[in-house]
Amino acid sequence: METKRVFTIGNKGEKVRSDCYISLELKDQGGIVVNLNSKVAPIFGKHIKQLCCEILDYFSVKHAVLNIEDSGALDFVLAARLEGVIKKAKHSDKQFLLKQIPENRSMSNKGRSRVTRLYLPGNTPSLMINSGIHRSDSIILDLEDAVAFHKKQEARFLVRNALRSLNFLGAERMVRINQLPEGLNDLPFIVSHGVNLILIPKCENEEQIALVSERVNEIKEDFSVKYPIWLMPIIESAMGVINLREIVESSEMIVGIAIGLEDYTADVGVKRTQLGMETFFARMEIVTICKAFNIQPIDSVFSDVENLEALKDSVLMSKSLGYEGMGCIHPRQIEVIRKNFAPTEEELQEAKEIVDAYDEAVENGVGVVSLGTKMIDMPVVEKAKSIIEKSIAFHRSFEN
Incomplete structure (x- = not known):
């Protein structure tokens, strides 16, 4: 009598989306049988079965019953689930890799x-x-x-x-x-x-x-x-x-x-x-x-x-x-x-004023830089430049 060798993988249930649940039963004869339960089977069923047969063949699985409960799995999900369940059933160092975008x-x-x-x-x-x-x-x-x-x-x-x-x-x-x-x-x-x-x-x-x-x-x-x-x-x-x-x-x-x-x-x-x-x-x-x-x-x-x-x-x-x-x-x-x-408008405005004051002092050859009653040294200027750069980066990120 043949011993059943059934392996499962994936997720199923009413709340599961874009996934699938697969059971794989290895056989000694009978070829490949793929049973697909999917709402999209009339449109994508042929493609799903072809992909599954391609993966099974890649891993030299010649005789098996494959049951798929599909909840809208895309190819990358289906391929991951099927490779995973095959490697539960048999050892292989090979990887089935879809083309990288x-x-x-x-x-x-x-x-x-x-x-x-x-x-x-x-x-x-x-x-x-x-x-x-x-x-x-x-x-x-x-x-x-x-x-x-x-x-x-x-x-x-x-x-x-x-x-x-x-x-x-x-x-x-x-x-x-x-x-x-x-x-x-x-x-x-x-x-x-x-x-x-x-x-x-x-x-x-x-x-x-x-x-x-x-x-x-x-x-x-x-x-x-x-x-x-x-x-x-x-x-x-x-x-x-x-x-x-x-x-x-x-x-x-x-x-x-x-x-x-x-x-x-x-x-x-x-x-x-x-x-x-x-x-x-x-x-x-x-x-x-x-x-x-x-x-x-x-x-x-x-x-x-x-x-x-x-x-x-x-x-x-x-x-x-x-x-x-x-x-x-x-x-x-x-x-x-x-x-x-992100820097606030007040932080950005203050940073602009600090940098402007520093640039003006450098242009006029003034050694001591001040803004109002506050003295400005290089760490303050560098921090102000950092705020401006960060603001530009945040704005660019928002636009993108």
């Missing part, structure tokens, strides 16, 4: 704006597909907290295919990997497929940075990846704060440091409050060291997605401390964060 071959600069970074669950394609329209500076495909433990492997295939296939409309492409050492298993699915920046959660020491950077460079060399891939450690514990300087100094690939306040407050045994006095030391430590090493300090996410007024207050506090951006867990937070991190 040209937009996702773009590289990002070390100092680019990262004011708004939108987190997206790495196993939920419906939230990925149109994410670029929200115009965040960065999109984070999350393989860590947003993915259930038993779904980690299938999420890797989906994130890989999303990096290759989805147009994020100019947003920097980020991936938050799993906590190390598990996160090292995520890297082959992202490094050679268009990721710009890797977030390293719960980072506590330079050894973790070395593990990630060495593995990233190995994969880059294996696949001839020439563009830079940046790192952003997330500090989420007291130990991470204590070792912050050695973390920052450990790699030139680090472009910023983020703080995760939910895990940090849990680690130090305090309740997170809106005022934030319990996290003031850790937040200022991050700002101070980031500024000293000319990288970006990035503040924690704000978890109450309904309270936009409280979010505004949190952003203004974050800006006053010296942070240069925050994470977003809902698209509605993006504009509030962007608007309130």
Whole structure:
């Protein structure tokens, strides 16, 4: 008697969109049988079955029954799910890769704006597909907290295919990997497929940075990846704060440091409050060291997605401390964060006056620069120029 070998993958249910649920039963004979349950079968059924047969043939699956419950899955989702379930059924080192779109071959600069970074669950394609329209500076495909433990492997295939296939409309492409050492298993699915920046959660020491950077460079060399891939450690514990300087100094690939306040407050045994006095030391430590090493300090996410007024207050506090951006867990937070991190009209006007006064003094050969009753030295001038440049960048981002 033949033993049934049935494997499943994906998501199904009334609320599932742009995804599919697949069961694969390997057989000893009978060829390939594809059973498709889909509302779009009359229009796309032939294409879906052809793609499935192409993938099965690629992985040398000759006899199988494939059952698909389709909820509007695009090709990159279907291909990720089917490859994932095949690799549950049999070992293969091959990858079935859809053609990478040209937009996702773009590289990002070390100092680019990262004011708004939108987190997206790495196993939920419906939230990925149109994410670029929200115009965040960065999109984070999350393989860590947003993915259930038993779904980690299938999420890797989906994130890989999303990096290759989805147009994020100019947003920097980020991936938050799993906590190390598990996160090292995520890297082959992202490094050679268009990721710009890797977030390293719960980072506590330079050894973790070395593990990630060495593995990233190995994969880059294996696949001839020439563009830079940046790192952003997330500090989420007291130990991470204590070792912050050695973390920052450990790699030139680090472009910023983020703080995760939910895990940090849990680690130090305090309740997170809106005022934030319990996290003031850790937040200022991050700002101070980031500024000293000319990288970006990035503040924690704000978890109450309904309270936009409280979010505004949190952003203004974050800006006053010296942070240069925050994470977003809902698209509605993006504009509030962007608007309130931007220089105000008063700040911009004062900066213009300072720069004008300095330029006039230089032109007239005056050694002492003043504006009204205040003396102006070079650090003040440089700060004013920075405000003007930041305002221009924010305006350009808004126009785009």
